[in-house]
Amino acid sequence: MTTEREPLLSPVPVAELRPTQITVGLREVDVKRRMIRLQSPKKTGAFLGRHLVPVVLGPKKRNYVTDHHHLARALLEEGVADVLVTVMADLSTLDKDAFMVVLDKRGWMHPFDENGHRRDYDAIPKSMADLVDDPYRSLAGELRRQAGFAKETTPFSEFLWADFMRRRIDRDAVVKNFDKAMGQALVLAKSKDADYLPGWCGPTSD
Numbered sequence: 001m002t003t004e005r006e007p008l009l010s011p012v013p014v015a016e017l018r019p020t021q022i023t024v025g026l027r028e029v030d031v032k033r034r035m036i037r038l039q040s041p042k043k044t045g046a047f048l049g050r051h052l053v054p055v056v057l058g059p060k061k062r063n064y065v066t067d068h069h070h071l072a073r074a075l076l077e078e079g080v081a082d083v084l085v086t087v088m089a090d091l092s093t094l095d096k097d098a099f100m101v102v103l104d105k106r107g108w109m110h111p112f113d114e115n116g117h118r119r120d121y122d123a124i125p126k127s128m129a130d131l132v133d134d135p136y137r138s139l140a141g142e143l144r145r146q147a148g149f150a151k152e153t154t155p156f157s158e159f160l161w162a163d164f165m166r167r168r169i170d171r172d173a174v175v176k177n178f179d180k181a182m183g184q185a186l187v188l189a190k191s192k193d194a195d196y197l198p199g200w201c202g203p204t205s206d
Helices: 026-038 041-050 069-077 096-105 135-145 157-166 171-176 178-189
Strands: 053-057 063-065 085-090
Touching: 026 069, 026 135, 135 157, 135 171, 135 178, 157 178, 171 178
Parallel strands: 053 085
Antiparallel strands: 053 063
């Protein structure tokens, strides 16, 4: 295995990026799509230069994305052809089964569906276009933007918050009245029940 630290300077086609998760929050994708549309191409280029997509090279040298799935999906839907990537590790010599196990064990994969259930590796889509909507992931993304919790480095931390909310807020409430669900989420995020989650910033007794 080779670990890389320098970004690839050659662009990678967005359509060829492989997901390492099953779901995204499509509302969250729409937020990023609006951002891209409102910016000039020059500003979008500068933004993408600062937000390289982290990947692990897998069998056949395919680029498996370990973060920024929402951005990649938004770029695909907005017709952006290429993106720069930074290679976290080169595992291209492994066979597919061994590769998927390594991704899983190193926290570079999140094989959970839109109901929060763990699935087999083959449930992970082969394209960003086929990622499934999880409205609770959108709720978690908006919760972070509204300072419900702090951004930090725990892999897939927003999914942990999404699952916390999944067990406490009815799905229909999230889908049909997102703003009201956000109000509930902001209260829950500051509660003691959430203090084990990454980025929790609720009140303390200190």
